[in-house]
Amino acid sequence: MIAPLLSxxxxxxxxxxxxxxxxxxxxxxxxxxxxxxxxxxxGKSVLLKCLAGLLKPxxxxxxxxxxxxxxxxxxxGYLFQANALFDSLTxxxxxxxxxxxxxxxxxxxxxxxxMSALQNxxxxxxxxxxxxxxxxxxxxxxxxxxxxxxxxAMVLFDEPTAGLDPLASDAVFSMIKEYREQFDxxxxxxxxxxxxxxxxxxxxxxxxxxxxxxxxxPAEFVASDDSVVRxxxxxxxxxxxxxxxMDTNGRE
Amino acid sequence: xxQRAFLLRWLIRxxxxxxxxxxxxxxxxxxxxxxxxxxxxxxxGRAVRLNAPIRPFAHSPIRPFAVSPFRPRPRRTPNAExxxxxxxxxxxxxxNEDAVITHLLRTVGRRSLAVVAGLGDFAEFVVRAFAAVxxxxxxxxxxxxxxxxxxxxxxxxxxxxSLFSGLVLGLQGYYVLARFGSAGLLGTFxxxxxxxxxxxxxxxxxxxGQAGSAIAAEIGIYRYSEQIDALTxxxxxxxxxxxxxxxxxxxxxxxxxxxxxxxxxxFGGYLSGCCLLGLDSGVYWSNVHSAVRFVDVRECLLKxxxxxxxxxxxxxxxxxxxxxxxxxxxxxAVSISTTRAVVFSSIATLAADYVIxxxxx
Numbered sequence: 291m292i293a294p295l296l297s298x299x300x301x302x303x304x305x306x307x308x309x310x311x312x313x314x315x316x317x318x319x320x321x322x323x324x325x326x327x328x329x330x331x332x333g334k335s336v337l338l339k340c341l342a343g344l345l346k347p348x349x350x351x352x353x354x355x356x357x358x359x360x361x362x363x364x365x366x367g368y369l370f371q372a373n374a375l376f377d378s379l380t381x382x383x384x385x386x387x388x389x390x391x392x393x394x395x396x397x398x399x400x401x402x403x404x405m406s407a408l409q410n411x412x413x414x415x416x417x418x419x420x421x422x423x424x425x426x427x428x429x430x431x432x433x434x435x436x437x438x439x440x441x442x443a444m445v446l447f448d449e450p451t452a453g454l455d456p457l458a459s460d461a462v463f464s465m466i467k468e469y470r471e472q473f474d475x476x477x478x479x480x481x482x483x484x485x486x487x488x489x490x491x492x493x494x495x496x497x498x499x500x501x502x503x504x505x506x507x508p509a510e511f512v513a514s515d516d517s518v519v520r521x522x523x524x525x526x527x528x529x530x531x532x533x534x535x536m537d538t539n540g541r542e
Numbered sequence: 543x544x545q546r547a548f549l550l551r552w553l554i555r556x557x558x559x560x561x562x563x564x565x566x567x568x569x570x571x572x573x574x575x576x577x578x579x580x581x582x583x584x585x586x587g588r589a590v591r592l593n594a595p596i597r598p599f600a601h602s603p604i605r606p607f608a609v610s611p612f613r614p615r616p617r618r619t620p621n622a623e624x625x626x627x628x629x630x631x632x633x634x635x636x637x638n639e640d641a642v643i644t645h646l647l648r649t650v651g652r653r654s655l656a657v658v659a660g661l662g663d664f665a666e667f668v669v670r671a672f673a674a675v676x677x678x679x680x681x682x683x684x685x686x687x688x689x690x691x692x693x694x695x696x697x698x699x700x701x702x703x704s705l706f707s708g709l710v711l712g713l714q715g716y717y718v719l720a721r722f723g724s725a726g727l728l729g730t731f732x733x734x735x736x737x738x739x740x741x742x743x744x745x746x747x748x749x750x751g752q753a754g755s756a757i758a759a760e761i762g763i764y765r766y767s768e769q770i771d772a773l774t775x776x777x778x779x780x781x782x783x784x785x786x787x788x789x790x791x792x793x794x795x796x797x798x799x800x801x802x803x804x805x806x807x808x809f810g811g812y813l814s815g816c817c818l819l820g821l822d823s824g825v826y827w828s829n830v831h832s833a834v835r836f837v838d839v840r841e842c843l844l845k846x847x848x849x850x851x852x853x854x855x856x857x858x859x860x861x862x863x864x865x866x867x868x869x870x871x872x873x874x875a876v877s878i879s880t881t882r883a884v885v886f887s888s889i890a891t892l893a894a895d896y897v898i899x900x901x902x903x
Binding site for chain 2: 342343363364366367370372374375376377388390391392436440
């Protein structure tokens, strides 16, 4: 069996008196898309920030490529919920920044890499625009371009579909899938959208009360007997089943 | 007389009705309760107590007393809680004193620990920012931008402020020195005051007001829009990228702007002393030339350097730790950290000025 890219065991994190993570165990196989589901406030973003090294867990172990304590930030990208683009830099400078600061590439090589990343995400015309001048979807793609330009082994997505309409969130998931094949990275996606997660994810994990309540493939997720999993799976179906309401005049 | 009658009537309004002023002046107050077209200070249908106490200001919009001294205060009825605890035995006085002392010591201790922890955090921040010189990339570009922010943008303010400071010093100095018959020493007075004291302090305060506040706000917004976290996830040291260039720029900018302050200020003293008040310009400039020695210039530049590092570090630290402010977050935390940056920088400048002066003089 191939060693997983990332494995988490017994992760605890507490904020003052409030325990957010109480022993999280998670395995992320290499090359897969793992969707992390859970209710609001379940600790999904905290778990992701612990994985990215933005928060220090109280206890527990994070192994990247089988090793602990390895600084894997250079091999790991993080897509923030609010994109966290540098608002005083242009789109080109935003994407160029990680290359300028962490590699020893020449200026011409950086320019080439940035333009190809922007081209891949359909942003080459907006290279000299500031983030505030771009639409929400474009900003999301720009943030993804900034993450992908360093060719990371793993990308952590913090609610990439938050605030997007259902069609746009489907597009984001298909974009993740497409670029996963193109750039060959492992993805951990925190999301609330069960439908697209079932369609795009290779594995699903459900975080409930600070623990992983369920982990498995989408087929196992749908077939699970777990009550919390069932409530997530049935939610979409219930909405579809709702019949059109009649108002008092009998109109739909 | 009319005014007096009106005043008298106004004083005893509490118990009487009277015609309003629109009906013209009325010499007499009309006691009563149902007269049409009158202002009824007494509710209709209620008997007027003729021996009621006179309460001035009772109907006046001006209330000189929070509680009228003329009104009998209602007797305070003890509430249920007070009633229930009244019969309980009091705690022994020693125990009470102990509790007060413990509380006092705990509060002082907590505050002191917080101050010491804050200073330690600040010192570590500055040391790590300077240590990041070893691995920070594209430092030259960052320093150039910071020099533009701190130096070029502040040049106009510094020039104007230094010119007016020099003009005022020239005027004040001339009149004070003229009392002792030594107006000729104006050049010495202006140049030494500026070099040793005024130029480093005023230039620092102006740069803090113009650039320091901008730095604190900018870095605070970086913090709240997760841009600092984004740098961390990209394996870029936020201190090396954001703080180090600004500190290095301060090392250059502060001495240069302070020197400019001295030069323009001395010229301001010349304008008011020689051009306006008629002092001989040769005397003025020869005094400037002979008065300022190497130690004065050294003191001036040393002060500028120390003030620069301290103030810009305080401003950077204040913005960088904006998220740690308790009791506020977001834009409010940024505004508080900006204000604190300017206030603490100004205080630190004056305190450091005293310390440096006391060591060097």
